[in-house]
Structure formats: structure tokens, C-alpha cells
Amino acid sequence: MDDCIIIGAGPAGLTAAIYLARFHLRIRLFDCGSSRAAQIPCTRNHAGFPEGISGKELLVRMLTQAEKYGAVRELAEVESLRLLDNGFGVRVGEREHAARTVLLATGVVNNRPAMPREVHDEALARGLLRYCPICDGYEVTDKRIGVIGTGSHGVAEALFLRGYSADVTLIAPEAHDLSEADSAKLDEAGIARIDGPCGSYAIEEELLAFDTARGRLAFDSVYPALGSVIRSGLAVQVGARADANGCLEVDDHQRTSVPGLFAAGDVARGLDQISHAMGEAGVAATTIRNLLAEQKPIRR
Known part of the structure; x- marks a missing residue:
């Protein structure tokens, strides 16, 4: 034994x-x-x-x-x-x-966004996709950051990353599900919020781009907050x-x-x-x- x-x-x-x-x-x-x-x-x-x-x-x-x-x-x-x-x-x-x-x-x-494996792995290796803002938030200081998520978990991650950059956007995987209190927190922090669905992920001109309800957006780094x-x-x-x-x-x-x-x-x-x-x-x-x-x- x-x-x-x-x-x-x-x-x-x-x-x-x-x-x-x-x-x-x-x-x-x-x-x-x-x-x-x-x-x-x-x-x-x-x-x-x-x-x-x-x-x-x-x-x-x-x-x-x-x-x-x-x-x-x-x-x-x-x-x-x-x-x-x-x-x-x-x-x-x-x-x-x-x-x-x-x-x-x-x-x-980690729960991953619905993106092709090859895109996911390349974006992760290049720092365009990140999963731990505590670990590497410093690396995205003053860059354009996208957070994929909604609800209290997505809001908390977006607010945490607001400590590294003024340009943070919270994008829902489908449609946002936010309480009035969470919406107020995002507004006070100047964090934009956009509905999904998110799709057609691709690396374009050193950015990670994908479709949203407001058209195609691109970010220096994207953090999935999907649990x-x-x-x-x-x-x-x-x-x-x-x-x-x-x-x-x-x-x-x-x-x-x-x-x-x-x-x-x-x-x-x-x-x-x-x-x-x-x-x-x-x-x-x-x-x-x-x-x-x-x-x-x-x-x-």
C-alpha cells in the first residue's frame, strides 16, 4: 500500500x-x-x-x-x-x-468561447486571449480590452480590468443579463456593454476580432469570463x-x-x-x- x-x-x-x-x-x-x-x-x-x-x-x-x-x-x-x-x-x-x-x-x-481550436491556441500563445487578469492584467495596461461574459461574474472581471485600462468593453456571449446595480457599476466605471452573439473569431492585424450585435470588433486582448x-x-x-x-x-x-x-x-x-x-x-x-x-x- x-x-x-x-x-x-x-x-x-x-x-x-x-x-x-x-x-x-x-x-x-x-x-x-x-x-x-x-x-x-x-x-x-x-x-x-x-x-x-x-x-x-x-x-x-x-x-x-x-x-x-x-x-x-x-x-x-x-x-x-x-x-x-x-x-x-x-x-x-x-x-x-x-x-x-x-x-x-x-x-x-476554463469554459472557452466558441471559437476554432487553432484560433484559440494561437490567440492564447500570442497574448490576444487571456484567462487570468490577476496573473497578466499588467501586460494589458492601457490597451483595448474585451471581456466576454455577463451577469455578476462578467461585471466583476470587467471592473477588475478597469484598473489596468480605461478602454474595457463587456460583450455578452448572447444577450446581457445585468442587474440595475451591475449596470450602474459599469456606467460609473465607463465600461461599454454590447450584446452578442459572439462569433467568427479570427486574428486580424495583430488583434483578436469577432462579430457582435454591433458589428465586428477587435481588441488587443480578450478575457473570457465564462466560468x-x-x-x-x-x-x-x-x-x-x-x-x-x-x-x-x-x-x-x-x-x-x-x-x-x-x-x-x-x-x-x-x-x-x-x-x-x-x-x-x-x-x-x-x-x-x-x-x-x-x-x-x-x-x-
Whole structure:
């Protein structure tokens, strides 16, 4: 039986793998290969990299560090999780692995605009499409910004980006659904609002352009504010509590409501940032080590 199985190999999962491997624990690390961090073309918000670093390069460095201490990543998707008398059963294909503890670091998946994959990926790589204003709002300072969304979530993102530029437009995917209070906030901030439908996305003259109810518009950068899917299903299978959005509820030590099951990173309720995910993983890994030591002393 493994001491801990880590599900997910983004910044949280890899940080936990480094810690747990250096604690001389028996661990497995499963990676389905879809970390959101891998899609970041360059982050300049992560401490220690003044010139920035791509998400893929950061993950490669972290994996190299984890492997140095004996961690092994297996490219496989975990299909189910179940409770055992003394731990958990983790199903991967035809195999089931038993572990005393499990750390879920499965993250979230952004809801994307309805645009062709090739346009999406090129726009993302060139900074014409962005998903995290906290991470890279600085890069769009004083540029023309479009926000695709509506309701309170879209309004909040547009208002946040108003701190970087005076030229912000909120475009609804279809038609706007705004309260009087939210409309007043947009008016006070000088944020234009336009109805959709949005379509025919294309990169035109170094801008991302698409159709709207007011014709074709183009922006230096576009932020989709369409929400995300929280990948917490495995934890919910075994009874872990989650909020209405699907984020797992954890305590100060990253413990879910199920004993022995931990969560770190974007799948847990909190700030969706690489640095925050790494910090949570360090807390979770140390708590896991101490929990296991209470059950059976760790000795060399």
C-alpha cells in the first residue's frame, strides 16, 4: 500500500510530490496531461522569474525536481476513488491502487468561447486571449480590452480590468443579463456593454476580432469570463463536501471532510494562483506526513 497517491501534476501536485518524496514516503503521481498551467505562454507574476517563464517550462522543472528525489509520474487518468477500511482505492484502467492517503490536485477547466481550436491556441500563445487578469492584467495596461461574459461574474472581471485600462468593453456571449446595480457599476466605471452573439473569431492585424450585435470588433486582448468546471468529482464520489460551484471545502491544513483525503490548488476553494497552489500543497504534504507518522512512526 502506498503512503499517498497524488492525483494531478500541475503546480500543486508536483509541489506535493517534491515534499512527500523528500519525506521518504511511498507515493504515486498520476497525471492525465491537462494541467491548466501548461497553457500559460509566459507568466511574469510568479516570483523568482523576473523575465517570466512558460507554464510548460515551470512544470518540466518541477517534475525534474520531484523525480530527483524518487517521485515517478505516470501518465494516466484516475477513473474512480473509493473508501477502503484503512485508506483509499484508486482506479486507473484495469488496476486499482491502495493508498493510506490521497491528495487531489486536479484543478479546473476554463469554459472557452466558441471559437476554432487553432484560433484559440494561437490567440492564447500570442497574448490576444487571456484567462487570468490577476496573473497578466499588467501586460494589458492601457490597451483595448474585451471581456466576454455577463451577469455578476462578467461585471466583476470587467471592473477588475478597469484598473489596468480605461478602454474595457463587456460583450455578452448572447444577450446581457445585468442587474440595475451591475449596470450602474459599469456606467460609473465607463465600461461599454454590447450584446452578442459572439462569433467568427479570427486574428486580424495583430488583434483578436469577432462579430457582435454591433458589428465586428477587435481588441488587443480578450478575457473570457465564462466560468470554469471544477474537477472535484473524485472527491465527491467518496463524500467530500463541495460548495455550489464544485470547489472542495478544506480546512487550514488542506483536509477535506473525508479523513485522509486532501485537496490543494484550484480544485479547493481559494485563490486560483500558482503560488497559492504551491503553498497549499506544501501544507497538505506536511500534514499528510505528520498524520502518517501518528499512525505508524516514520523511521530510517
